[in-house]
């Protein structure tokens with residue numbers, strides 16, 4: 001369980017600029033194995049929130065607890081997938097994926113079966129020996145996800161992981177991710193600025209206000225699982241979408257929905 | 259690449275130009291790659307290079323034949339070839355051209371390798387341990403603008419005219435360049451690469467070994483290539499002042515006796531040897547950091 005308790009983040013202003021309040025009084029709680037998505041306007045503090053949960057940055061006030069323990073820094077129970085794949089170009093695809101296992105068990109102690117399995121699931125088996133820069137953007141992002149998942153983290157933090165992909169690849173990747181999540185059941189915090197993606201993937205959508213970011217609304221998604229793309233056409237989906245857009249773009253939704 | 263800049267005055271400032279050169283070259287290679295590794299485009303570009311070089315030689319031959327300058331000022335290409343053969347077969351100043359080149363190469367290689375090694379180590383420590391940085395950085399900043407030539411009289415006073423002062427000069431010219439490149443390499447290590455390792459449970463030592471070290475390799479090589487060029491610049495300067503052998507000495511000696519053909523021979527040899535060493539380093543670079551410029 002992740003508890004976010006009164007988290008506030010202020011970045012000090014540099015060179016005479018006023019300080020930036022990135023997050024203001026965030027409170028929420030995430031149960032194990034839940035799939036949480038976060039949407040909000042650009043600059044509202046989504047990445048900041050993820051960085052604090054990951055332990056890359058300390059909150060100015062408040063705290064994040066994982067299973068009752070305060071987060072003090074990054075650790076192997078919380079894997080992160082960034083918007084950019086950030087693969088290591090000096091390692092081939094396979095060694096990128098097994099990087100976390102190598103750190104933990106040494107080169108000899110790597111569980112090759114587990115690596116093979118995840119390469120297979122990700123459809124990367126044929127590219128195991130390729131260099132990362134020889135892969136397409138979508139494949140690179142799959143390698144990054146495989147690298148995060150192979151250590152079987154309890155928590156998977158994803159910062160707009162599909163943001164740079166085209167619509168087609170993006171749809172494939174969403175399906176992939178849901179399939180993986182069903183098998184491994186990590187707790188997922190998935191940041192996106194695509195409202196449809198947020199509804200389609202999440203058990204619960206956290207909608208944030210413009211900066212300083214606050215929780216505007218938490219929406220429990222009432223769509224059955226397994227999800228599929230066709231659900232965007234259902235009434236239930238539209239209701240959720242309208243709920244979210246009303247928060248994100250109050251003026252515009254009235255026009256469309258009115 | 260070092261010779262174009264002339265004597266070693268401000269060898270380290272010219273390092274910037276050389277880095278720019280290297281960048282330009284990389285751009286050109288990139289353009290090639292973008293065109294689809296085209297054998298075609300590559301040959302066309304080679305053709306341009308060769309044509310221009312040939313045209314310059316032809317121009318030189320014409321100007322020399324017309325006697326615009328005296329024979330002592332501008333030798334004909336044929337004269338240079340003649341002197342070249344002479345220097346190879348009979349030798350110049352008691353040693354064959356090959357031996358002259360060999361002694362110069364040895365000086366460069368020793369000074370350069372020592373500087374490359376120490377530079378990477380010092381650069382890493384400076385980047386990782388703030389105290390080390392604060393201790394060394396002011397010295398580097400102070401030394402940077404001083405032209406290496408200025409140190410030669412001191413080195414000669416202290417160490418005589420043996421091999422040591424020459425090697426030391428090369429060492430001190432090259433060292434700051436390698437240090438600064440390593441430093442900026444570590445500083446420039448992408449944050450996300452570090453963070454990926456951290457959240458996979460990497461210790462500080464593991465992060466250093468598995469992420470930072472490989473990450474800086476491309477910049478280390480850039481530093482080494484620029485440093486190699488500067489090494490040559492320094493070497494020729496050193497040999498011009500306090501040597502009785504070597505390619506730089508040949509230039510000066512031939513100048514004394516107005517043997518312009520021999521000056522050309524020495525200069526061209528310096529250029530060719532410098533180019534070959536850079537080429538060798540580039541081959542090593544391609545082996546060690548095949549991802550350079552791609553990721």
Ligand SMILES: Nc1ncnc2c1ncn2[C@@H]1O[C@H](COP(=O)(O)OP(=O)(O)OP(=O)(O)O)[C@@H](O)[C@H]1O
Nearest residue numbers: 011020022041042043044045046047048049193211
């Ligand atoms: N290291 C930093 N120093 C100063 N200000 C920062 C820093 N990181 C973020 N900010 C500021 O905090 C605010 C929130 O940034 P954050 O990156 O969390 O937004 P975001 O919601 O992820 O936006 P986007 O959707 O564009 O990625 C922004 O105004 C940003 O300028």
Ligand SMILES: [Mg+2]
Nearest residue numbers: 046047048159
């Ligand atoms: Mg962001």
